[in-house]
Amino acid sequence: MSDSEEKVRVVFLPSGRRGEVSKGTTLLGAARALGADIDSSCGGRAICGRCQIRIMEGDFPKEGIRSSAEHVTPPGEAEKKYDRLRGLKEGRRLACQTRITGDVVVDVPPESQIHQQVVRKDAETAEVAVDPLVRALLVDVERPDMEKPSSDFARLAAAVEEEWGLSDLRPSTAVLPRLQKALREGDWQVTAIIHQADADSPPLLLDVRPGFDETLVGLAVDIGSTTIAAHLTDLHTGQVLAAGGLMNPQIRFGEDLMSRVSHAMMSEGGTEEMRNAVREAVNRLAADVAAQAGFSPSDILDAVFVGNPVMHHLFLGIDPRELGQAPFALAVGEALEMPAHTLGLDIAPAGRVYLLPCIAGHVGADAAAVVLAEAPHDRDEISLIVDVGTNAEIILGNRERLLACSSPTGPAFEGAQISSGQRAAPGAIERVRIDRETLAPRFKVIGVEPWSDEEGFAEAIAEIGITGICGSGIIEAVAEMYLAGIIHSDGRFNEVLADTSPHVERRGRGFAYILHAGEPEISVTQEDVRAIQLAKAALHAGARLLMDEFGIDRVDRIRLAGAFGNHIDPLHAMILGLIPDCSPDNVSSAGNAAGTGARMALVSREARREIEDVVRRIEKIETAVEPRFQEHFVAAMAIPHATASYESLARVIDLPRPATTAQRPRAGRRNRRSRSAPRND
């Protein structure tokens, strides 16, 4: 053909891929030849509509091209049919149906690009290009022919190789019984659902659907000790289709991690009990979120799990006892990719599962997911990322170097082991302010919009009741008590107030500050203050230990991850000295970073490789073997911890002088500290 001899010039935007192709080439063909990025899952059959582009009009002097919509063939029957059935936006064309007759500049909109960027949750979150491990590929399979006997699978594999360039296709065991029916129902046109763990590993056929059906659904799950959260996600776009959560039923074997480890050690079959409990909950949750979005759990083709090391091990059926005692050896920390049914999961019969790597014996796959979402390794500034639970998981570093440790904060930040403490749930006091003059409290309760001193509170609280105080509430309460002079910098109550203030009472040999005098009474006792001091000292000491190791005395930014990080006020955290010195402008909540990281790993093969590489590089610091940890711990007991934080804070909030001057930070003291060699702190 003379057509094919004549060359025309094509430029694809925004990639800038350009070159000459033979006149008559389709735009999709040209894009593939030139390495430009246009999506398609129907293989150029005008069915999927993923390859929509726009022909630019006008002169492009830099390219030496005059581009015009008249330089391509007009819409043919197939394209008109697609427009009728599914609608093409004004000016859009299907690249697979449009042949090039003259020079053109082609705009590929974001939704037509293969590796489109997932919309970021906020400016601080890492970007990820959607590049799922599971793909839906339309193929036309040759019919069986007695003259050339071959299996249906062999002909399907040949079609996948010819049409999509994927060789060495292998069948999952689960797809085999479905294969022949789907091929015949689809009249030998089927959508092959294919999983490929690595670009160079053999593609695995997970499912075959009659005709064209490119639905691809995955599940990202964060298994917390208290709650299990799941996001049903569209694997094409990374969008969340439905979300849900459940209490972790392992709670009946122990509220905190150590009591679950004990259950595994003390009780025959305890590990299997807890394994079964969490897997059943995950199955219920999967069914629930799938139903929310109009799917069946068997539509879920890929699932990603994150969790702390004990949750990770119990989910895998591994006895966690080694995590409860030195040297805290993980059974397995590497990322795992496996068939879902080996874990007893009721998703697609050939569905796959990915577990992010654990970082160390106390720093789990949830922390790895936080790192993936936060990407401190992509920044020049030094980030301190803190995820607080029973253990605080602490990450410090930048693109040069990343360090991680965990610190035994205990359960106080989760409201446990606090006299009026409870989990964050409706009825719990979550925010507290104390009047500096009258010492009267006002507070906000979860599930009730107005504060306790605002209009409508009495009516609203009548329904729910005030049941306790949660982690963020107790932190604000202690910080406010300190700011109001109710407690000294060393945590002791100002005894005078027991006689002078109606809000402070003597209790046995100690004192209590009464937040709410009703039934039950909600108060903060001397023991509660001590528990918070211990927890915050542990957190602070862990962060300081990493800073010593890194050789710095100050971090550039601090991110507070997890439910706790989401709820506490960074300012109150700094007043208490929970976190080291940093400009308050640079302290923020990372939201549910573990969940975000799990979703990134779900939709992107590249994200999996990235976090596997980063975790290998992270330097793991074991606080238990570092004598300096104890030193930092003791030094961090006071409120506020004597760092520049106090002065930083004084610039942004009304920070009264504390009641005791003995421990009040002075400029000289701060300066002396910042002069000291960081490694000898």
Place this chain on the structure above:
Amino acid sequence: MSDSEEKVRVVFLPSGRRGEVSKGTTLLGAARALGADIDSSCGGRAICGRCQIRIMEGDFPKEGIRSSAEHVTPPGEAEKKYDRLRGLKEGRRLACQTRITGDVVVDVPPESQIHQQVVRKDAETAEVAVDPLVRALLVDVERPDMEKPSSDFARLAAAVEEEWGLSDLRPSTAVLPRLQKALREGDWQVTAIIHQADADSPPLLLDVRPGFDETLVGLAVDIGSTTIAAHLTDLHTGQVLAAGGLMNPQIRFGEDLMSRVSHAMMSEGGTEEMRNAVREAVNRLAADVAAQAGFSPSDILDAVFVGNPVMHHLFLGIDPRELGQAPFALAVGEALEMPAHTLGLDIAPAGRVYLLPCIAGHVGADAAAVVLAEAPHDRDEISLIVDVGTNAEIILGNRERLLACSSPTGPAFEGAQISSGQRAAPGAIERVRIDRETLAPRFKVIGVEPWSDEEGFAEAIAEIGITGICGSGIIEAVAEMYLAGIIHSDGRFNEVLADTSPHVERRGRGFAYILHAGEPEISVTQEDVRAIQLAKAALHAGARLLMDEFGIDRVDRIRLAGAFGNHIDPLHAMILGLIPDCSPDNVSSAGNAAGTGARMALVSREARREIEDVVRRIEKIETAVEPRFQEHFVAAMAIPHATASYESLARVIDLPRPATTAQRPRAGRRNRRSRSAPRND
């Protein structure tokens, strides 16, 4: 060290590998460096004793070496301990403990070679080098260290890489819960059980055992429509440890293949019923043979399955309906390698399964196993291999070319649809002779040693009873009836005999030959003779079709495979014209070739690659679309089929002239046939 500078010469026999190594090198190290083949599974720790060798004494002028046992270090403590505990044969040394101090010639006995040859069953069977996919490797794993946190699995993988050169080890899901306990029980010395499907695929950790435990057990299973046979096999040696069989419980859904296909089509859930029935039977059989040899089914690490296409599909849970109708498309014919639990098999939790490839819609994985065992592709002579069941699977060819087809013989050869027919089981007449003069029969019954006319028969038969006649019995009976003139060459009874012989009776409009006049009466009727004629004509026609395709008129050798092939007398098969012309010396039974092939695939990765390659090369001929098949079929109805077989036979047995001369083969007729162009037969 000056020792390591000085070089000594080493020659390994029988491989002939030779070279110089540094003085002080161990013999095992030298063997590895020079590419000589010495086994070891303890990695040179004087534990496994697999590396035993003998130092030759004397001059080896060709090598220029004087070899002496004094040219190596004497046995040390470790070797003496091994000798005490497990015993070393006189003159044997452990190669891993023996350091070379001077020139030596080393004899490596067969049992110390890695790829030792399995002892062949008979001279006709292919050889196979044992090279199992599962290996047991002793490793010393580093203890966990809080200063350098890493997972137990990571340290195990590092040990496997360092000690055995296997990188990128991956854990099976099932091994994870066992890992930490085994490492601690073994005091950080464990045997890693590793599976590698291909030399370049990542090794998979199936199990970990405390200390040294190299037991490796596999199972080879032949799923027949009637019986399921299993061989428990030592994966180190290929030796059968136990064998067993069960009736295929699918029989309750239909005796023959077509009635099982019908059950799948007609009855909702029929495929799953039959799938579950066969899998349960396999699990029972696995437990049974494992117990016989003192093992648990969970010791079975790898299993190989063969079966005809319907059995193959039902075992995989695939609806077999497409195999029952043109174009007879297999769902999958490719070899499959998968985790055992995906098939519901109760062997080792991370156990693996391999299914040999099917050749075509009617030529199954059992036929592929026969090809593997018989290896016609390794021979210059042209083999015809026949495996008879409800379908006869027929293979023809040599190293140049292999052809395969199946032929619808029906169930007559299995004793079904025969008036006194039954399956081969105790009580069935399996062999028959008829006196040429008196026409009196004598026969042999399965389970009874003496023939019916020999001493002790009456006593022996009293216990069992004569219950029917099986496939081999009916073939011999019909052949003998022909030789004795009871039936004509066209299969009709010689009517005269009904009046003259007490052994022939008129029955309705036909006749019967009375084999046994008891209760029940065992006789061969006109209809029985017709059924055998149809079956043998189909078999013969299939073989002829392949011979046409190959362009030959005569094969060099014939092998009769399967239970049927094992029991019928090749001479009687030739008299009947079951098989085409061949020198009787070159017709033999291949025994249980399918089972042998399955065992070969079980112990050898190379055997799997070989049969996969060969099956891809086999030309599949579909008898249903070949008009010549019908022609051959009609031509093959007569007894004997007019080929040279008759004359060949006349040379080796007392072959009386048949009763009818009209069809008696004459030299001229034979010559005319052999002159005809083979392709226009």
